[in-house]
Amino acid sequence: MDAIPVGALIIGAKLFIIVNGLLVIAAYLVYFERKISAWMQNRIGPNRVGPLGLFQSFADVFKLWTKEDIVPAMVDKRYHLIAPLISMTVAMAAYAVIPFGEYYVNGANIMAVAPGINIGILYILAMSSIGVYGITLAGWSSNNKYSLLGGLRSAAQMISYELSMGLALIGALMISGSLDLVEIVKAQAGGKWNVIFQPLGFLIFLVAAFAETNRAPFDLPEAEPELVGGYHTEYSGMKFGLFYLAEYVNMFTASCLMALIYLGGWDIPFLYEQLAGIGIGQGNPLLGFIQFGVFFAKVVPMLFLFYWVRWSLPRFRYDQLMNLGWKIMLPLALANILLTGTGIMLLKHFGIM
Amino acid sequence: MNIQHNIESERMSFWEKIYLPEIGRGLALTFKQMFKPTFTRQYPEEKWIPTGSYRGRPVLVLEEEGERCVACGLCSRVCPALAIEVRAAETDKVKERYPEKFEINMLRCIYCGFCEEVCPEEAIIMSKDYELVFINPQDAILGKDKLLIPIAQLQDRLEFLRQYR
Numbered sequence: 103m104d105a106i107p108v109g110a111l112i113i114g115a116k117l118f119i120i121v122n123g124l125l126v127i128a129a130y131l132v133y134f135e136r137k138i139s140a141w142m143q144n145r146i147g148p149n150r151v152g153p154l155g156l157f158q159s160f161a162d163v164f165k166l167w168t169k170e171d172i173v174p175a176m177v178d179k180r181y182h183l184i185a186p187l188i189s190m191t192v193a194m195a196a197y198a199v200i201p202f203g204e205y206y207v208n209g210a211n212i213m214a215v216a217p218g219i220n221i222g223i224l225y226i227l228a229m230s231s232i233g234v235y236g237i238t239l240a241g242w243s244s245n246n247k248y249s250l251l252g253g254l255r256s257a258a259q260m261i262s263y264e265l266s267m268g269l270a271l272i273g274a275l276m277i278s279g280s281l282d283l284v285e286i287v288k289a290q291a292g293g294k295w296n297v298i299f300q301p302l303g304f305l306i307f308l309v310a311a312f313a314e315t316n317r318a319p320f321d322l323p324e325a326e327p328e329l330v331g332g333y334h335t336e337y338s339g340m341k342f343g344l345f346y347l348a349e350y351v352n353m354f355t356a357s358c359l360m361a362l363i364y365l366g367g368w369d370i371p372f373l374y375e376q377l378a379g380i381g382i383g384q385g386n387p388l389l390g391f392i393q394f395g396v397f398f399a400k401v402v403p404m405l406f407l408f409y410w411v412r413w414s415l416p417r418f419r420y421d422q423l424m425n426l427g428w429k430i431m432l433p434l435a436l437a438n439i440l441l442t443g444t445g446i447m448l449l450k451h452f453g454i455m
Numbered sequence: 456m457n458i459q460h461n462i463e464s465e466r467m468s469f470w471e472k473i474y475l476p477e478i479g480r481g482l483a484l485t486f487k488q489m490f491k492p493t494f495t496r497q498y499p500e501e502k503w504i505p506t507g508s509y510r511g512r513p514v515l516v517l518e519e520e521g522e523r524c525v526a527c528g529l530c531s532r533v534c535p536a537l538a539i540e541v542r543a544a545e546t547d548k549v550k551e552r553y554p555e556k557f558e559i560n561m562l563r564c565i566y567c568g569f570c571e572e573v574c575p576e577e578a579i580i581m582s583k584d585y586e587l588v589f590i591n592p593q594d595a596i597l598g599k600d601k602l603l604i605p606i607a608q609l610q611d612r613l614e615f616l617r618q619y620r
Contacts, residue, residue, distance in 0.1 A: 141489040146497075414485040415478065 116215045120197050128350040129159035131405065135350075138409045163343060171339035174245070181243035186337065186344035189236030193351040196229045200358050201284050203368050203393030211284060213390060222283040223275070226359065227268055230314055233352065234260040237316070237323055237333050240345070244336035252332025255420065256323035259313055262427035263320075267310035269435035273303040273442040274363050287367030295366040299445075302438045304364045306431055308407075311356040313427070316349060318412040322420060357404035358397075365400045368393035507615030510568045510581040513559060516613075517603040523578035526554040530570035530579050538563035539570060557602060561587055561595045571616075580612050 133148065133156065140147030148155035173182060199222040203213035219225065234257055241253020274296045275281065278289035290296055297304045313320040324332035334345045361367060377392065418426070470476050496503060505511065516523045526543035544555035570579045582604065589595040606613075 138489075141493075142485045144488060144491055144493050146493050146495040410482055410485065411478075414481045 113215065120215055121194060124194055124197065124351055124354070125347065127354055128347045129163060131350040131354065132162065132346070133159045134405075135409050135412075138406070139413045142410075142413045166340050166343035166346075169339040171341060174336050176245045177336060178243040178245065181239045182336070183341075185236050185240035185243060186341045186348070187236075188239065189233060189348040190344045190351070192229050192233045192236065193348040193355065196226045196355045199225050199283060200355070200362070201287070201367075202397055203390050204284060204287070205387070205390035205393065213393065214284070220280070220282045223271060223281045223286075223359075223363070226355070227264070227271075230352070230355070231260065231264055233348075236345075236348070240337065241323075241333040244333070246336050248329045248331075249333050249335045252323040252329045252335075255329075256316065256333065259316075259320065259322060259423060259427075262424060263310040263313035263431070266306055266427065266431040266435045267314060269432070269439060270303045270306035270310060271363065273300045273438045276439075276442050276446060283362050283367075286363055287369060290366040291369050293366070293369070293371035295364065295369070297364040297366075300364065300438070300442065302434060303442070304360075306435050306438065307360065307364065309426075309431065311360065312408070312411065313423075315352040315356050315408075317353060317408055319415040319417050320423060321412075321417060322423060353405065353408050354401070357401045357408065360404045361397060361400040365404075367400075368397040370396055505583045505585070507611035508619075509583055509585075510566045512561065512582050512584040512587060512597075513564065513566075513568075513570055513579055513602075514582045514584070514604045514609070515557065515599070515602045516578050516580060516609060517605050521548070521550075522553065522599075522603055523576050524554050524557065525550055525552045525576055525578070526557075527552075527575065529573045529575065533569045533573045535567060535569065536563040536565050538565075554599065557599050559597050559602060561589065561597055562592060572620075577613070577616065580609060580616065582609065582612065 136158070137147040137155075148158040151157045151161045173179060198216045199214065199219050201211065201214035204211055205213050237256040238253040241249040241251070241256070244250070274286070277296060277299060278286040280286060280289070286296075312318075316323050322332075323329075324334065329335070334342050337345065373392075373396070374389075377389065526541050528541045528543065531539040531541045538560045540556065540558045540560075541554050542556040543552055545551055546553055566581070568581050571581050574580075
């Protein structure tokens with residue numbers, strides 16, 4: 103038997119860390135969602151399980167594991183089973199290309215699962231489009247009219263907002279000149295963050311990201327008052343838990359993307375020059391941790407924004423959602439591309455870029 | 456004619472139609488709320504003590520000489536949920552009558568307070584006890600042993616009844 107190649111071992115270790123880390127992060131996102139919503143409503147929030155209620159989410163997941171998994175008699179059993187798996191798998195697959203830093207060992211960036219993939223953003227967009235299959239299949243296979251409506255809404259909403267999202271990204275891509283997320287972050291080095299040059303693009307991406315992750319005020323697929331829970335009405339136990347965790351993983355993905363593409367990733371002006379000055383440069387493992395910390399410090403405010411908006415704004419009506427998507431966001435995204443293109447052409451013409 | 460005037464979109468100003476400033480105002484409001492004091496009571500540790508006006512579990516008043524109840528049966532008669540059962544008996548004491556059996560079925564009681572209102576002796580009154588948990592239907596039928604409460608513990612309610620009734 104041949105020895106297992108070292109590369110495969112490293113990839114395996116990365117996958118192990120990413121998958122388990124994501125599950126823990128998703129669990130704690132649920133905890134913080136409950137805490138922050140409680141604070142916004144003058145409540146305390148979960149505080150019983152463990153110190154400050156920190157083990158609440160583990161208790162919740164354990165409860166979901168031990169609950170009976172009810173499969174209604176008339177559902178399409180195959181797709182009913184596959185749908186939550188698709189949701190979760192696809193949500194996690196996006197992390198193959200998301201880099202958490204730029205620390206090289208033997209010439210390979212070890213802060214990403216699959217570093218140096220030159221279709222980074224395209225891959226993430228593709229994955230988030232497949233995510234809609236999970237929700238739509240769940241709605242369809244449940245054999246329940248409300249679930250079906252939820253699934254249909256989800257499909258329509260995702261298609262409408264995916265367009266604006268992609269077009270908003272094009273502005274940032276024109277500036278960076280690459281689809282590779284590491285390259286995009288490099289292009290923003292030294293405080294040239296895309297959010298400064300692309301405020302409109304950032305806003306459109308933000309709104310589209312809310313819609314993509316099915317978060318309020320765009321959580322129409324699961325609108326409780328209208329659709330009794332929407333696509334996950336007929337799910338119970340850990341299958342429901344998978345949808346639930348997938349929603350939070352998607353939220354984390356969207357926050358990572360915003361941090362990477364618009365907020366400069368792990369870049370802070372002058373920080374790395376200073377660090378290199380005191381000996382923390384490439385080759386010092388501390389650099390990787392610092393980059394990860396900086397990156398995380400940018401992701402957390404984005405996550406807070408997700409919670410904040412969810413607990414402040416009421417849900418859109420369906421026609422308002424479609425109006426916003428097609429009549430406002432899409433033209434604005436196109437205008438953004440035009441503006442960016444003109445700006446780049448002018449800057450090149452005058453020789454500034 | 457299907458022409459509407461003064462509809463919402465006409466009443467809104469330009470900045471309201473832009474929608475973003477209004478979102479900002481909404482977000483500011485919720486953000487401010489995060490730093491305000493909470494109103495949560497940590498229930499099993501911090502218990503709420505009701506005032507005299509609270510209608511909790513109905514109880515029988517126990518004086519030094521014995522219970523006040525003379526087993527007239529009015530409470531049983533007036534009870535809309537048929538929760539009270541009284542069986543009278545006689546004694547040689549001054550009061551002559553006492554309830555040999557007095558049972559309230561707490562699964563039936565609706566805490567309306569009619570028994571208290573109708574009682575001529577002020578013998579059955581509503582207490583402050585709201586922690587009513589039973590693990591089987593038999594336990595929920597409270598007999599005299601559980602119903603009789605010393606008068607000292609019921610002063611708030613008696614005070615309230617004297618003042619407002």
